[in-house]
Amino acid sequence: MNRGIYAVATGMERMLELQAMLSNNLANINTPAFKQEVPVLVPGVDAQIERVDGGNGTGATIGALGFGVYQGEHHLDLSQGPLEPDDNPLSLAISGDAFFTVQAPEGNRFTRDGSFGRDAAGYLVTEHGYRVLGDGGPIQLPDGDITVDRDGVIWAGNTRVARLALVRFAGPEALQRVGKGLFIGQNPEPVPVGQVVVYQGYLERSNVDITATLITSMTALKTYETSQRVFKMQDDTVARVLDLGRV
Secondary structure, three states, X not given: OOHHHXXXXXHHHHHHHHHHHHHHHHHOXXXXXXXXXXXXXXXXXXXXXXXXXXXXXXXEEEEEEEEEEEEOOOEEOOOOOOEEEOOOOOEEEEEOOOEEEEEEOOEEEXXXXXXXXEOOOOEEEOOXXXXXXXXXXXXXXXXXXXXXXXXXXXXXXXXXXXXXXXEEOOOHHHEEEEEOOEEEXXXXXXXXXOOOEEEEOEEEOOOOOHHHHHHHHHHHHHHHHHHHHHHHHHXXXXXXXXXXXXX
């Protein structure tokens, strides 16, 4: 395969993948507590070392030949999104690096989305109906007004109901997104009292940086369009060489 065409084609493919990831970030700009994906682009280098014949059967090393840009693993950006007031008194937001723990059909899952409510049985649940876990299991709320203090302790009047099961992880590499604002996490560590702050009547917004995302998206588009022109030049060059070979 023509190396120039291959390098340009792989670069175009990665720009399409980058656009898809950026589009997903922008589509979730209003999703509570959404965490954006950040692209990691690395140069593709062939392991083969190109040599120039020195005339005596040996060759001089001139280095590896690049094969375009490859998109590495997406990096999950866990930075804090802005906290905004919400009319729902059961909406909760975390300031800090913790996650809520919820009980999904497949097992425990973790989320930053505190869009909680009360189901028919009185349990504190996510908007998808998954029960929120506390220090004693699923949290069942009594009738009446509920107060959540900054340590994540839930009160009904002067009666302690439960403390939210808040956990943290070593880093984004320990988390995998599974949809519905949930993550699977490796080795969750309980968060001691006083190390994060829980705000009642607030929601964390998406941490997507609109300006930076749009600039990156426009750059990727321009790069793709330029690569298309280079691809055509490479293709025309090959066609001319083949025509000369037929003469």
